[in-house]
Structure formats: structure tokens, C-alpha cells
Amino acid sequence: MSTTPSAFVIELPEGSLAIHDLSLGAPAADAPVVLAVHGITANGLSWARVADEVGRRHGPGSVRFLAPDLRGRGDSRSAPGPYGLGAHVADLTSMATVFGSAPVLVGHSMGAFVAALAAARHPERFPAAVLVDGGLAFPVPDELDVDAALQSVIGPAMDRLSMRFADPAAYLGFWSGHPALGPVLHGPGGKAARGYIEHDLVQDGADGRWRSTCVLEAVRADGADVMADRETHAGLRVAVGQGVRAELVWAERGLLDEPQGLYDETRLAALGVPEGVRATRVDANHYDVILGDRGVTAVADAVDRLLAG
Numbered sequence: 001m002s003t004t005p006s007a008f009v010i011e012l013p014e015g016s017l018a019i020h021d022l023s024l025g026a027p028a029a030d031a032p033v034v035l036a037v038h039g040i041t042a043n044g045l046s047w048a049r050v051a052d053e054v055g056r057r058h059g060p061g062s063v064r065f066l067a068p069d070l071r072g073r074g075d076s077r078s079a080p081g082p083y084g085l086g087a088h089v090a091d092l093t094s095m096a097t098v099f100g101s102a103p104v105l106v107g108h109s110m111g112a113f114v115a116a117l118a119a120a121r122h123p124e125r126f127p128a129a130v131l132v133d134g135g136l137a138f139p140v141p142d143e144l145d146v147d148a149a150l151q152s153v154i155g156p157a158m159d160r161l162s163m164r165f166a167d168p169a170a171y172l173g174f175w176s177g178h179p180a181l182g183p184v185l186h187g188p189g190g191k192a193a194r195g196y197i198e199h200d201l202v203q204d205g206a207d208g209r210w211r212s213t214c215v216l217e218a219v220r221a222d223g224a225d226v227m228a229d230r231e232t233h234a235g236l237r238v239a240v241g242q243g244v245r246a247e248l249v250w251a252e253r254g255l256l257d258e259p260q261g262l263y264d265e266t267r268l269a270a271l272g273v274p275e276g277v278r279a280t281r282v283d284a285n286h287y288d289v290i291l292g293d294r295g296v297t298a299v300a301d302a303v304d305r306l307l308a309g
Helices: 044-058 085-099 110-121 146-162 168-176 190-199 216-228 235-241 265-271 293-307
Strands: 008-011 016-021 033-037 064-069 104-108 128-132 201-203 210-212 245-251 278-282
Touching: 008 085, 016 044, 016 085, 033 044, 033 085, 033 110, 044 064, 044 104, 044 190, 044 293, 064 085, 085 110, 085 216, 104 110, 104 293, 110 128, 110 216, 110 235, 128 293, 146 210, 146 216, 168 190, 168 210, 190 201, 235 245, 245 293, 278 293
Parallel strands: 033 064, 033 104, 104 128, 128 245, 245 278
Antiparallel strands: 008 016, 016 064, 201 210
């Protein structure tokens, strides 16, 4: 229900892909491009605060900051399957072709895995990437129950995909009780958080109630790749081996603001972060690492270093 239409649309044989231009001012024709990839049940407007900070630092028109709604979410919900991270990589490659640049990729959560995979497959198109609280995977059993695994990791976010809400206020009320994202709604990132939450709403023609734009089939397919796809898991290592410059920004706390986040120093050591990848710890949780002051600053710092070459 976002009142801000996406700036660009790539028409497909069926459906379309929407891209939000979150740049500050009108970017110059030769402005460097940042291409930001959202998480598994998010949308492009989740990057609004990071985009604002990058734009503020560089000045109006100096950087083009693009944030697509991935296939099966937001204004790209009509784009059909097959889904999976490889489909997102192909979509991002098409976007890079349209804008004629080698953008700095920035990915959050699942988007970090997409960014790593894109850089591994196409290092000449994506020579630099910032992975935010994602992109490094833990070993999993061969026989993985994807639904159970997703429920254990992103339970409340998954639950809402089957829920219906009386109005947008009820949806915001649902999120206001979330232990990690709820406090953001009442802090400096509140406007950006509300914008991205409201963009995830569409009215159901059957009963007039409101539901998430996320397509469950897309979430399941993408989640399966994040959890178990070997090429995805090797993405960062392969990309760095091909000369891609990469940084990792990770949050100390988790998806429910619990003290243990996805990563910590011990886990990162066990995962074997490739040599040369700068890792930055942030006093943040999985959501406010791109919506809160400390997280936004850390992510923008990483983007700045990669833009500087």
C-alpha cells in the first residue's frame, strides 16, 4: 500500500520487477551505483535509512542508490517463479545491465546470500559487496525440513504470511509488538520502518482485508537455497577468490533482539571468513542493523570504503 511508486519497472513476459530509486537528489549520469538487496520477507524500502545516509555523505546526485523489490515481494509480487536465489541473481544482473555500471552490492540477511552468489557468478559485473548480517552459512543436514528450519529462524515473519489484517494500522500494531523491530518504530528509524512495513501490504479482493505481499512459494524456495544450497554457501569464498572486494557487517543480537545473534567471533572463526574480508561488529539486532543509528552508520561506512575503491 506504499504511496511512493517504484521509480523503475522491468517488464517481464509475465509480471514485472520494481526498483526503488532511493537516491538523494537526481543522480548524475556517471554517478556510481549502489544496488541493495533486502531480506527474505522484506522489500526494497527497508533500505531507506541507509540510502539517506549514503546520500547525505556524498551529496545530492553523487550516488545512485537502487533497491529492488525482489521477485515475489512488494511491487514485484506478480513476477512468477521459478524462484530461488539464482533467479534473483539473474534479475540483479539485468538491472546492472540496464544501468550500465558495476554497482556496489549491499545485501541484508537473505539478501547478503544473494549478493555473495551474484558476485561469485559475475565478479566482473559485481566487483564489490557489503554483506549485512548474512551471507555466511552453517552446515546443515542433507535431509532438511525447510519449513521447520525457516519457522525456527524467522517464525514471526513467516507466521504473518498467512495472516489477514483489518487495516494497515492493525498490521503496524502486529509489528509494534515485535521485540526487535517494534522499538525501531518508536525511534529515529520509525518513519523508514513504517514505510517498508506498509509497502508489504496489499488488500485482498475477496474480503477487503489486508495481507503481506510476500509469496509463500518464493519465501520457501529462497529459504531452501539459504539453508542448503552448496553454491550459495560457497558464494563469498568464491567471489573473494576472484578478486571481489567484500565486507561483512554483523549484528550482536538476533532476530528477536536476543543476546545471541546469527554470528559471533567464535562462529565467524569456525566459518572461516575469507582473508581480506573486513568484519565489523555492531551493537544492534538483526532488524535495526539497517534501520537504527549504529547499524546505518556501520553499513554506510562499509559502502563508502568500497565506493572509494
